[in-house]
Every structure is written in C-alpha cells, then in structure tokens.
Amino acid sequence: MNKVQHKQALLRLGDDALILGQRLGDWCGHAPALEEDIALTNIALDLIGRTQSYLTLSGALNEVNGESKPLTDDQLAFHRVERDFQNLLLVEQPNGDFGDTIARQFLFDNYALLRAEHIATQTFDLDAAAIAAKAIKEIRYHQDHSSKWIIRLGDGTPESHSRIQNSINELWKFTGEMFTPDEIDLAGASAGLLPDLSALKIKWDSAINSVLEEASLVRPDDAWMQTGGRQGLHTESLGFLLAEMQSLPRTYPDATW
Amino acid sequence: MTEFGAKNDLEHNRENDLVKAVKRQLEDVMDPELPFLSISDMGILRDVILEDGHTVCILTPTYSGCPATDVISKDVLAAAQVVDPSSEIRIAMAPAWTTDWISEQARAKMTANGIAPPVGESHDKAFLTGDGKIIPCPTCKSLDTKLISPFGSTACKASFKCNACLEPFEHFKCI
Numbered sequence: 384m385n386k387v388q389h390k391q392a393l394l395r396l397g398d399d400a401l402i403l404g405q406r407l408g409d410w411c412g413h414a415p416a417l418e419e420d421i422a423l424t425n426i427a428l429d430l431i432g433r434t435q436s437y438l439t440l441s442g443a444l445n446e447v448n449g450e451s452k453p454l455t456d457d458q459l460a461f462h463r464v465e466r467d468f469q470n471l472l473l474v475e476q477p478n479g480d481f482g483d484t485i486a487r488q489f490l491f492d493n494y495a496l497l498r499a500e501h502i503a504t505q506t507f508d509l510d511a512a513a514i515a516a517k518a519i520k521e522i523r524y525h526q527d528h529s530s531k532w533i534i535r536l537g538d539g540t541p542e543s544h545s546r547i548q549n550s551i552n553e554l555w556k557f558t559g560e561m562f563t564p565d566e567i568d569l570a571g572a573s574a575g576l577l578p579d580l581s582a583l584k585i586k587w588d589s590a591i592n593s594v595l596e597e598a599s600l601v602r603p604d605d606a607w608m609q610t611g612g613r614q615g616l617h618t619e620s621l622g623f624l625l626a627e628m629q630s631l632p633r634t635y636p637d638a639t640w
Numbered sequence: 641m642t643e644f645g646a647k648n649d650l651e652h653n654r655e656n657d658l659v660k661a662v663k664r665q666l667e668d669v670m671d672p673e674l675p676f677l678s679i680s681d682m683g684i685l686r687d688v689i690l691e692d693g694h695t696v697c698i699l700t701p702t703y704s705g706c707p708a709t710d711v712i713s714k715d716v717l718a719a720a721q722v723v724d725p726s727s728e729i730r731i732a733m734a735p736a737w738t739t740d741w742i743s744e745q746a747r748a749k750m751t752a753n754g755i756a757p758p759v760g761e762s763h764d765k766a767f768l769t770g771d772g773k774i775i776p777c778p779t780c781k782s783l784d785t786k787l788i789s790p791f792g793s794t795a796c797k798a799s800f801k802c803n804a805c806l807e808p809f810e811h812f813k814c815i
Contacts, residue, residue: 418789418799425791432705436733513734517704520736520815524790 384507384570390444391469392571393511394459395613396502397437398470401460402621403491404430405628406478415481422528423484429521434460436514461632465615465622472612473557475621479550482536482543486550489529493590494561494583496522501578508576530594537598544599551595552603559608561587567613655690661723662688662695669719672711673794676753679712683741686732694726700737703795739814750812751778756785756800758814775811777802785809 384392407427414420435456442454473491478484499522502515536547562584564572571577595602611617632638666685671677679685679699686698697716701709713729720727739758747757756775774783782804789799790813797810 418791421793421799422789422791425795428705428707428795429703430705432701432703436704510733513736514704517701517733517736520738521703524813524815528790 384567384574384576386444386446388567388570389508389574389576390441391567392577393437393441393444393508395469395567396498396511397434397441397456397459398468399474399491399495400430400437401434402468402470402624403474403487404428404434405624406474406476407484407488409478410484419481426488426525426528429518429525433514433518433521437511440508440510440514457632461629465617465625467615468617468621468625469613469615470621471557471560472609472618473554473560475612475618475624476554476557477620480546482547482550483553485529485532485536486547486554488525489533489594490551490554490558490591492522492526492529493587496526497583497586497590498578501583502576505575507574511576533594533600534598537595537600547598548600551600555603555605556607556609559605560610560612563608563610565613655693658724659688659690659695662697662720662727665719665723666697666716669712669715671708672715673708673796674750674753674755676749677746679716681743681746681749683737683743684712685716688720691728694728695720695724696728696730698730698732700732702737706795708794737815739812742812754778754809755797756809756811758812760814775800777805777807778809779807780805 404427407423407430410420410423410427412420414423438456438459442456442459445452445454471491473487476483476487496519499515499518503512503519505512533547536543538544562580564580568577568580572579592602609618666688667678667680669679669685671679671682671684674682682702684699684702686700689696689698697720699709699713699716709731713731717727717729720729740761742758750757756778759773759775775785775787776783777785777800780802782802784803785800786803787798788801788808791797792799792810796812796815798813799808800811801808
C-alpha cells in the first residue's frame with residue numbers, strides 16, 4: 384500500500400470515530416435516563432479520543448507535491464468539506480429515538496471491535512496497532528452496553544420490541560458498506576494493516592446473529608445496500624452535522640482552547 | 641581508571657541525579673480526577689529517562705478520550721521543569737494502560753475514598769463490566785451490591801449501589 388492509501392486508511396478509522404462521537408454527543412442532557420446520558424457521552428468521549436489519535440497519525444503522512452506537509456487532527460476534523468470525509472454512512476445516520484441510536488451503535492461496535500482486534504496485531508503500522516490495542520478495551524464496554532440494550536428492548540414490551548426491530552430494519556441497508564472493499568481496503572488488507580473484510584463479515588454475522596436471537600429479533604435480509612461513504616458520497620444528514628461541528632473553528636479560525 | 645573515564649562517571653552520576661530529582665518531584669503530581677492518588681500510583685507515569693542531556697517523562701493515557709490526560713501532561717511538565725527546565729513529555733500508547741498497573745497502596749486509598757477499586761486482573765474477561773462479579777461496598781463492606789451502569793462520572797468508573805447500606809458508589813473498572 385502506498386503512502387496516500389496508508390494516509391486514507393487511517394483517515395477512515397478517524398472519520399468513523401469522529402462522526403459517531405459527534406452524533407452521540409448530541410445525547411448529552413437528553414438521554415432517557417441519567418445513567419444513559421452518562422453512558423452515551425462516555426462512549427462519545429472514547430470515540431473522540433480515538434479520533435484524535437488516528438487523525439494525528441493520518442495527518443502526519445500528508446504530502447503536498449511530494450513534500451511532507453503534516454496536518455493536525457483539528458485541521459482534519461474542522462477544515463475538510465463533506466466530500467473529503469470517508470466515514471461509513473451508518474455512523475452519520477441521525478440519532479432518531481433511543482432505539483435508533485442503540486441499533487446504530489450495536490451494528491458499529493461489533494464491526495469496530497473486530498477491526499481493532501486485527502489492527503492491534505498487525506505490524507505494518509505499529510502506532511496504529513497501539514491505538515487499536517487501547518481501543519479494544521474501550522469498545523468491549525461499548526459493545527457490552529449496546530448488546531444488552533438490544534436484548535432488553537427486543538425482549539421487553541411489544542412496543543420496545545417493534546421499535547427496536549424497526550430501527551434495525553431501517554439501518555440494515557448501511558451495513559453492507561462495512562464489508563464492501565474498495566482499492567484502499569484491498570491494499571490495506573494485502574499490506575496487513577486492515578482486515579480481510581470477507582473474513583470479518585463471517586465473524587460479524589455470528590456476533591450479530593447471536594445477540595438478535597437472544598433478543599428475539601429478526602435479522603433483516605441482506606438486500607440492496609447503500610454505499611458511498613468511503614468515496615465521500617454521503618447521505619443528506621452529514622452536511623448538517625458538519626455545519627454544526629465546524630461552525631466555530633471556521634468562523635474563528637484562530638480560536639484556541 | 642583514566643582521567644577520561646572518571647569524568648564520564650561524574651557526568652553519569654550527575655545525569656542519574658537529575659532523573660532521580662525529577663522522579664522525586666513527580667511524586668507530588670496527583671491525578672486531577674482522583675486527587676488522593678499520584679500519577680505514579682495510577683501507573684500513568686511510565687518512566688523518566690535521559691535523552692541528550694535532558695529528562696523525558698513518559699506518560700500513558702488511561703482512556704483514549706480521557707480529558708484529564710492534557711491536564712496531567714501540563715502538571716507533569718510544570719513539576720519536572722522545576723528541576724530540569726528542558727524536560728519534555730512523551731505520550732506512549734504502547735503498551736496500553738491497564739488497571740493491573742495500579743498499585744496495592746493506591747487500591748487501598750481508593751477504598752478509603754469511597755471508590756471500589758478494580759477487582760481481579762484485566763485479562764479475565766469475566767471482570768469486564770463488574771456485572772456478575774462481586775464488588776464490595778467501600779462504605780459498609782457488604783458484598784450485596786448491584787451494578788447500575790457500566791459507565792460513571794469519569795471514563796474509568798462504573799456506577800454501583802449497595803443493597804445493604806443503600807449508598808450509591810463508584811467502581812474503578814478493570815481494563
């Protein structure tokens with residue numbers, strides 16, 4: 384994998400975490416219970432921390448006309464336009480109700496954990512491996528949290544059952560993208576940095592299926608899948624998220640904490 | 641021993657003294673979220689080494705998004721520079737921080753301050769959330785306690801309540 388592909392691969396890891404972290408941050412002060420408010424914002428914090436690490440790593444590989452021109456994590460987060468973001472479409476989907484947020488988290492956590500387990504053990508990029516090794520410990524908590532809610536809601540009242548089933552059905556069309564490799568995924572997999580997505584899907588399926596079964600929920604069919612996030616072709620909602628997230632640093636570019 | 645060797649030894653001693661002095665200075669740097677524990681108690685300060693004649697303080701973050709990491713870096717730098725004005729901070733991501741590095745003494749201080757310390761070792765996955773394991777109440781020592789949420793007031797803690805004395809308390813998660 385060449386340097387540009389390497390930079391892009393790290394950027395995607397950062398973008399997935401950044402956009403989901405920003406989404407979850409919206410729950411602050413709005414979650415259905417205090418404990419959930421704390422849980423969702425703690426998860427957001429872990430994601431933003433991971434973002435800083437991966438974007439810093441990606442930014443260090445930036446080159447202009449063959450000359451090294453490092454970018455900071457803040458430059459990458461706040462001064463890129465929508466088309467330059469390469470996060471999965473799944474993570475940019477609106478928070479919806481609590482069930483929609485939990486379903487999105489559940490589908491992503493299981494993917495993120497398997498991906499981190501691969502990255503933590505590869506030797507192509509040891510800095511990325513160190514970040515992933517740390518992330519694994521955190522994602523296990525996130526996965527435990529979202530899985531238990533899936534079970535609680537699926538196996539709860541008829542109302543909670545039908546709503547969480549509906550959330551999963553609605554988000555399912557964004558899961559195919561996680562396992563649809565493009566040239567960066569393929570180059571990353573052959574260099575060892577990124578996992579082989581077809582092997583990952585088998586593990587993801589089994590993790591998802593066992594929780595859905597316990598929750599007495601039906602796994603939707605793998606029908607038509609929406610893709611495009613990795614190529615910067617996003618759903619309508621990302622633009623609104625970025626407008627809000629980037630407004631302060633774009634209005635006051637010299638603002639510091 | 642030649643005169644050259646003797647000089648080297650002197651230089652070596654001076655450098656060792658510098659590292660020792662910085663380490664001593666850092667003993668008083670506390671974790672801002674657990675102000676009764678020092679950053680060495682917590683295993684956040686990994687080492688102080690010498691590089692090109694100045695000291696480098698090696699820190700590791702507890703959680704990737706822990707907002708205390710920045711504060712800790714600033715506090716450590718300020719303390720180290722009292723002794724060595726050209727001291728530097730380096731953040732080491734590998735190996736990832738684990739609660740296994742929290743000293744026994746620090747665990748006792750946590751209990752004394754109302755926080756149930758990590759139980760067991762991090763590689764045991766049954767100890768992940770505290771769900772299903774027994775976390776003694778730091779107030780009344782009862783073993784009849786219940787997990788309320790695997791998340792708490794800071795990234796590193798889970799929320800529990802004691803069924804005996806009814807007090808809510810925090811448990812430092814095992815990672």
